[in-house]
Amino acid sequence: MKMVPGFFWGLVLILIGLAIIFRVVFDVNLLRIIIAVLIILFGIRILVGKNWMPERSQKEHDTFFSDRTYSEIPEDKTEYNVIFGKSVYDFTGHDSILREPVKIKINVVFGAAVIKINPDMPVRIKSEAVFGGSRMPDGNTVAFGSINYTTRSFIENTPHLYIESDVVFGGIEIMEK
Template structure:
């Protein structure tokens, strides 16, 4: 709630009211500034309710009105991108059998990176959005399930539930960063005689 009582918020409101008065007098165009402000406050409060807890803009598993990079961890199972953008690294090795992760993108953009070596199933739910899958499919409405080549129903695997509403998500298969960093210097001079 601190933002609603900040000088920045009220400064913007006063500027908008002044601009609306000038536009109304000069151009004879009536802009309902108070209705728009009321709607923005309701949207802000709705986002706070969705996120829960204290809202500071970005945490290790949420990006709100910001851009951030996130990596999945054992202690967090839900990752949110709301009015922002994020790269979510889900290439880590499995920590437990059939672990479940939830990724939500609402009015934002995200890139979900999965490993081709970690058995993974991605269940996508899309509404008014664009979700580009590693197999080339594009999901705008409805549900889609993607299983990578390492997926085996009888072995442990990772389940990622990805919901995208009025946003975009790209799901990419890439090798984990740790492997590429470890093998990089060793193979750097492999062409020498």
């Protein structure tokens, strides 16, 4: 789910423009129809009791309408996505010495993520939030904008875990454990 912010906001503006045109020209409130359809689909999902999205469209690191826990060793250039769900990423049980830099990306849209890190492992985190929340272990938070955090064992230009996170209408909490 690589989505450029320009593409996302462009799509949002186009949809808002179409909603205004439909409202003025056809006297149809498109926004209310879309919200009603989403509520109906969510109700059907609750009644059915299982995931109605095709499994083949989901990647192993994606969480849609469910809860998942990851305790794997993160591989370089891995991307995790949480959409209308919750994921817990536990990176505390791994060796605190990294042989090479590892960069992962975590995207949260209308969901929640908890990232547990080892304070003895060199970790650098950059989190960007848009109408969401991102809380770092030192208590700093961001609701709209960007925030950076490094563990006390982080040294520039040495192998470390780099976590890049984006959150839109959701929340991310990073915990040292």
